[in-house]
């Protein structure tokens with residue numbers, strides 16, 4: 001299957017070729033024909049499946065083919081609403097790339113920065129607007145944005161929108177959208193409130209489901225370290241020094257925690273940067289660019305800040321803190337092993353985090369293999385801990401979920417005692 005087989009127009013084919021995309025991903029293969037036919041779509045898919053191109057390509061093509069567009073002043077014809085600034089920037093970059101030869105003008109608006117530059121871009125006329133909900137409503141209230149001409153509406157990462165408390169903003173937005181439109185709704189998970197919201201947005205729709213969350217968990221190699229909270233910093237530097245990953249994204253639960261990790265790593269001569277909500281947009285972008293360019297190998301992030309991170313060939317994700325929402329674990333490890341690449345994820349679990357681990361393993365229907373490490377001996381409250389005298393090698397991979405069954409060694413080699 002090629003993009004040409006999907007009837008993608010020539011200028012877009014050239015742009016995709018320039019990007020090095022040779023064939024469509026499964027969601028693109030299924031969604032593009034539905035969207036080119038003008039139907040509404042519910043896409044159950046997460047970031048990393050190629051879903052941005054799945055919705056951007058047909059929208060660009062519709063705009064490109066619209067004979068009226070050239071004669072009129074540019075007006076916002078397509079609106080993409082997404083929960084975070086990083087994701088918004090990423091989506092705009094993609095629209096700009098895929099539409100490079102199709103005369104498409106895009107703009108992105110998000111909060112946390114001054115609005116002047118965004119307003120000026122809007123005044124010049126845009127075809128596609130990518131926005132986070134708060135700033136969008138704000139600029140609409142000030143009269144800088146009109147949704148009167150919107151014909152294509154995309155709600156991206158709907159489950160994350162609800163988690164982040166955007167539901168009222170979305171409802172307000174819906175009242176301002178023209179009734180006559182094509183609507184696209186994307187969510188990684190489909191709990192009841194999301195299905196309800198989708199019913200308010202979509203007309204008669206077709207559904208495409210790609211890679212349910214569990215398959216990410218299957219694709220990414222996972223390992224678990226039971227470790228005391230106080231030993232986490234040293235375990236992190238140990239892993240970075242022994243595995244020497246080309247790129248590692250480290251998740252902490254709090255912004256303060258992220259800053260503390262950066263400071264610790266700098267003391268042990270490991271350069272790292274943090275991105276989280278307390279950093280300015282410029283700082284975040286600078287850190288992200290340095291990470292993407294390989295100038296910084298270690299990026300520390302909180303969950304919300306990490307939503308839009310798209311780094312191809314991210315080698316390793318480390319859950320420095322386990323998330324208390326199990327779906328977040330799947331989102332996090334989905335940062336590695338994107339598109340067709342495979343990746344690894346290592347999680348630190350201290351005694352207090354064990355209930356979170358239980359929820360995660362229930363969700364992914366897997367038991368994450370336990371790996372040995374230099375601080376394992378010190379761990380208090382190690383589950384099903386073997387007798388104290390047992391050597392470290394025999395402890396490796398004990399946590400395989402089948403009570404009484406002898407554990408098997410994990411496929412890949414995590415750091416071990418004496419390995420550094």
Ligand code: AMP
Pocket residue numbers: 020021022023024025028046047048049050051052053310312338339
């Ligand atoms: P997304 O799910 O939209 O965030 O895309 C995940 C990653 O896959 C991004 O880095 C895209 O640039 C990349 N990608 C999307 N479609 C294709 C394709 N057909 N071939 C190769 N890479 C792709």
